[in-house]
Amino acid sequence: MKTELERDLLKIFPEIFGVTGSDPEDYLWGIDCGDGWWFLIYSLCRELQVHVDRAGVDQIVACQIKQKMGILRCAFSTTDEYSQGVIAAVVAMSYGVCEMCGNKGQLARGKKGYVRVLCPSCRAANPD
Numbered sequence: 001m002k003t004e005l006e007r008d009l010l011k012i013f014p015e016i017f018g019v020t021g022s023d024p025e026d027y028l029w030g031i032d033c034g035d036g037w038w039f040l041i042y043s044l045c046r047e048l049q050v051h052v053d054r055a056g057v058d059q060i061v062a063c064q065i066k067q068k069m070g071i072l073r074c075a076f077s078t079t080d081e082y083s084q085g086v087i088a089a090v091v092a093m094s095y096g097v098c099e100m101c102g103n104k105g106q107l108a109r110g111k112k113g114y115v116r117v118l119c120p121s122c123r124a125a126n127p128d
């Protein structure tokens with residue numbers, strides 16, 4: 001994911017990303033997936049933070065967010081049943097969202113065997 005997109009997530013959800021200093025720049029950790037999933041990750045973080053704020057549960061902190069085997073994988077600290085449900089729903093949505101552009105996509109194997117969720121035009125531009 002582009003640095004500026006990740007920077008936006010850190011600015012919007014400092015608690016989720018464990019930003020405690022004044023400069024979010026120090027906390028960039030390289031979300032390892034395409035830009036097309038930005039909104040999925042944004043929606044996920046938003047739901048989790050709203051849950052923390054409303055239910056008064058322990059702060060949920062992101063440990064890992066990446067693409068693995070073609071779909072979104074993420075790990076968070078201190079999740080409860082509700083937040084696990086939210087995470088599972090967003091991960092399930094990643095099966096249908098192009099990782100590169102965010103349009104409707106499909107999970108498929110490329111010519112070199114990489115499994116990714118891509119829309120037809122991103123697939124044509126990235127056949128591997």
Ligand SMILES: [Zn+2]
Pocket residue numbers: 098099100101102103105118119120121122123
């Ligand atoms: Zn696409």
